[in-house]
Amino acid sequence: MISALSFRLTKRFGTRTVLDEFALEVHGGEFVTFLGPSGCGKSTALNLLAGLIPATSGEIRLDGSPIDHLPPERRGFGMVFQNYALFPHLTVFDNVAFGLALRARPRAEIAQRVRRMLQLVRLTEFEARYPSQLSGGQQQRVAIARALAVEPRLLLLDEPLSNLDAKLRLEMRSELKRLHADLRLTSIYVTHDQSEALSLSDRVVVLRDGRVMQVGTPAEIHDRPRTRFVADFMGYRNFFPVTVDRIEPGGLVVARGKDVTLTGRPVTPLAPGSAAVAAVRPEDVELTAELAGPNVVRGTVRLTEYLGREHDVEVALDSGTMVMARVERPVEVGSAVGLRLPSERVVVLPAGDGA
Ligand SMILES: Nc1ncnc2c1ncn2[C@@H]1O[C@H](COP(=O)(O)OP(=O)(O)OP(=O)(O)O)[C@@H](O)[C@H]1O
Ligand SMILES: [Mg+2]
Incomplete structure (x- = not known):
């Protein structure tokens, strides 16, 4: 060998x-x-x-x-x-x-x-x-x-x-x-x-x-x-342009976008004030009864697709941003839902690194 x-x-x-x-x-x-x-x-x-x-x-x-x-x-x-x-x-x-x-x-x-x-x-x-x-x-x-x-x-x-x-x-x-x-x-x-x-x-x-x-x-x-680019290839479908607000003691980043304030894991050191992109996979987005709060967005279900075991759901936020989620229970088109983007599943990437 x-x-x-x-x-x-x-x-x-x-x-x-x-x-x-x-x-x-x-x-x-x-x-x-x-x-x-x-x-x-x-x-x-x-x-x-x-x-x-x-x-x-x-x-x-x-x-x-x-x-x-x-x-x-x-x-x-x-x-x-x-x-x-x-x-x-x-x-x-x-x-x-x-x-x-x-x-x-x-x-x-x-x-x-x-x-x-x-x-x-x-x-x-x-x-x-x-x-x-x-x-x-x-x-x-x-x-x-x-x-x-x-x-x-x-x-x-x-x-x-x-x-x-x-x-x-x-x-x-x-x-x-x-x-x-x-x-x-x-x-x-x-x-x-x-x-x-x-x-x-x-x-x-x-x-x-x-x-x-x-x-x-x-x-x-x-x-x-x-x-x-790599995130896209790995199935991350939701990308929120954000500005880094502060770094938490555990290393998590708090970042503000037009739709939401998100806590997430930085993949490289990010300075407060810098432009970033918060990325989340549809599989990691969870339905929640809450309609506001940390890492929660709310919107209206626009489209659902039945996959056999799960449902792909497209949710329009008030700003018009679309969020894709893959969830286990059916939701109705037109209904208002809250979505949680779990902080350990939110990846914060530097902006402008290509793609
Ligand atoms: N003999 C050749 N002459 C000129 N250009 C070439 C030649 N062979 C490959 N290329 C170009 O080089 C680039 C890379 O080609 P390559 O076949 O390595 O891609 P690939 O990643 O294997 O793509 P795919 O997933 O479609 O197979 C392409 O833009 C292709 O057009
Ligand atoms: Mg090839």
Whole structure:
């Protein structure tokens, strides 16, 4: 197993900078996810690491040694692409055996290893089928088995679940989680789906326009986004422009906006008088019988959407500001409600940090 992969990469296509000094150290056995919107450079970063395209400048080191000069096949990495990229004219068995056959391993060893991989992804009975005879999820599992078969030092996965329907995605997500728990293979995973990133990763790297916005554990990124961009990506839907009023002894910030005075957790030190944004997730907003008080706003229900177990509710405050809440009991459109924004769930971000 590798003990570290570190890189610092810049990539330009023409005059356009797609990755700008993207630097990271990935530890052996770690599962790291690159998370960001379409076009932020996630696939480009994976392709650079795999050696499929050259960097404009920078360096990749594996256990301390530069590997930039190595062609893809000599890096010893496994790659799973978004579109599976299986060989249509080869059976499942031969697809998985492909990399091993290239390395001219003995037949018996290949057969043993392929069967072990098919067992791992639970496709043992499918070895004689062709890709066209498999479901999307099964094809994706073949692609994963193929990448694992060569015992890669590093596994690179580019949105491997994005072509699957919602149910299969969840199943395959658990499958990937199980595989990583079993094999502890150092893995870099690319996605624009925050729930995938949170559920699979040891660490998440949030990218925007080829730059790192934040690196942290799923809990850090989720509970302490440092910018509005990251908060937005993590499902914060309510953003109140506020001015910092004072800092409480426990470190909480009291901030005043046009709709409400909120107490919340600052993600960076904020001076009284500074402009900030208070962010809250709909899931953290609570219905309350109170119509005024600390961290309480009142308004009129404009829209409700039944989700099966919960209801998404849009509430218009008197000022016109809309607040989104996800609540467990139904409320009627047109009714007046009080909403509590619990202070431990209100994140106070510096204003004007982008997005
Ligand atoms: N070969 C290329 N020539 C020119 N521009 C490119 C090339 N490959 C990628 N780009 C541009 O680089 C940017 C980053 O692309 P990349 O494929 O890395 O994004 P991504 O984050 O993987 O997006 P998605 O989530 O849509 O897959 C995009 O603006 C893309 O248009
Ligand atoms: Mg991509």
